[in-house]
Amino acid sequence: MNIDLSGVLYAQLKEAEGKYKAALAKNDIDGVKKFAQICANTEKQLAQKVPDQMKAHLDKAKRWEEAARTAGTAPPKKAMVERGEKSGQTEEDFSSFGESLIQTSTVTWKDIGGLAETKNLIMETVVIAGLNKPESIKPDKGILLFGPPGTGKTLLAAAAAGSLKATFFNVKTSSVMSKYFGESTKLITALYESARKHAPSIVFIDELDSITMSRDGDQGEASRKVLATLLAELDGFQDKKSDKLILTLSATNTPWSLDDAVLSRFPKRIYIPLPDKKACQDIIRIQTKGLDISNVDMEKIGDLCVSNHYSGRDLQNICRDAMKSMTRRVNKEIFDNIENMAELPFEELQKKTLKAGPLSMEDFTQSIARVKSPLTPDDLKRHEVWSKQFGAT
Ligand SMILES: Nc1ncnc2c1ncn2[C@@H]1O[C@H](COP(=O)(O)OP(=O)(O)OP(=O)(O)O)[C@@H](O)[C@H]1O
Ligand SMILES: [Mg+2]
Numbered sequence: 001m002n003i004d005l006s007g008v009l010y011a012q013l014k015e016a017e018g019k020y021k022a023a024l025a026k027n028d029i030d031g032v033k034k035f036a037q038i039c040a041n042t043e044k045q046l047a048q049k050v051p052d053q054m055k056a057h058l059d060k061a062k063r064w065e066e067a068a069r070t071a072g073t074a075p076p077k078k079a080m081v082e083r084g085e086k087s088g089q090t091e092e093d094f095s096s097f098g099e100s101l102i103q104t105s106t107v108t109w110k111d112i113g114g115l116a117e118t119k120n121l122i123m124e125t126v127v128i129a130g131l132n133k134p135e136s137i138k139p140d141k142g143i144l145l146f147g148p149p150g151t152g153k154t155l156l157a158a159a160a161a162g163s164l165k166a167t168f169f170n171v172k173t174s175s176v177m178s179k180y181f182g183e184s185t186k187l188i189t190a191l192y193e194s195a196r197k198h199a200p201s202i203v204f205i206d207e208l209d210s211i212t213m214s215r216d217g218d219q220g221e222a223s224r225k226v227l228a229t230l231l232a233e234l235d236g237f238q239d240k241k242s243d244k245l246i247l248t249l250s251a252t253n254t255p256w257s258l259d260d261a262v263l264s265r266f267p268k269r270i271y272i273p274l275p276d277k278k279a280c281q282d283i284i285r286i287q288t289k290g291l292d293i294s295n296v297d298m299e300k301i302g303d304l305c306v307s308n309h310y311s312g313r314d315l316q317n318i319c320r321d322a323m324k325s326m327t328r329r330v331n332k333e334i335f336d337n338i339e340n341m342a343e344l345p346f347e348e349l350q351k352k353t354l355k356a357g358p359l360s361m362e363d364f365t366q367s368i369a370r371v372k373s374p375l376t377p378d379d380l381k382r383h384e385v386w387s388k389q390f391g392a393t
Helices: 006-025 029-049 051-070 091-100 116-130 153-163 183-197 209-213 217-235 260-264 277-287 298-307 312-330 338-343 346-351 361-370 377-390
Strands: 142-146 167-171 201-205 246-252 268-271
Touching (some): 029 051, 142 153, 153 167, 277 298, 312 361
16 A cells, blocks of 8 residues: 655655754754755655656755755855745745745635725726826835724735736745845845736735834844835835836734834825724625525624624624524534534535525624624724824825
């Protein structure tokens, strides 16, 4: 019998890479040699176990061997250090970093309840960039979305990716903030180079605050450099003459932690508030798509959601919870018999179907009683005050 060992090998590789990086950070040359060699050996084994990626694994094995051989002699830049989510790459691979962030999404504008103005603004920006226009009219380069957690900021970016004909780069702040030897600044440069190459492009930087907040000690120095590079890219002096769209879309739920230098690069700062009554109703309809909610008093539910300060994320949880209650109610034969069902082989379970029935008002009121908004009135006030003072559309 063939046993697939690739999962174990990938885990082994990850562990060895972690130890390699730790050794590198401590300048422990023996450790660097040892763990680079382990990585090389593991890559070779992976080349055997995963034939369709044999060449890639053998290439990486070669580079790890090189890293083991030159440990302590090569300048740190040549060493194999973390680059975003990919590891085991060498200097020449920077150009592929930008490409690796390109994403597609199946979310569209229709999946978003409320926020009509914000959706329009993002669409407008992309359309203006595409149209022929007088030289002095330029599309916006930076849009900052801010507001309490769970209000749909990341979802908006996903919908932009799913609906607009632009290349979408999804930047996880943590992956850019790899802290070895100032690599992060090169990642930002590589990212915007790719964005220019694939324009029109949208670069989405989620949780922007985490680049600007950690400003103490060594990492502080690294984040300052990253920030400076990012700001230079946002100024976009390389493509001042070009009218290609490179829109940087950013999101944060702590806008007050951003400094003036960052804010000034985002001329459009859009408050994404908690949903109002109509938006709450829309979000519930979206989250329960395909199910019968005609027995639910949406007027009353809408009012309850607003007075409880629910975010879109809370509403998603409420709908999931309500759907669970409905499922239990209409599939009694399954749930009253759950212990026996749990013993059935998976293939047997796959032959049975879970029924869906109408959602009742009670399903919702019970879920609403269970779900509490994590936000305090002070949190909301802080967003509103900041929005009045610094928001700009
Ligand atoms: N306006 C909305 N319409 C439909 N669903 C929404 C809306 N807002 C939030 N949701 C639901 O809540 C989930 C969380 O939203 P999202 O991740 O976009 O919040 P966020 O504003 O980015 O929060 P955070 O600040 O914590 O990152 C979404 O996946 C979606 O299911
Ligand atoms: Mg988010």
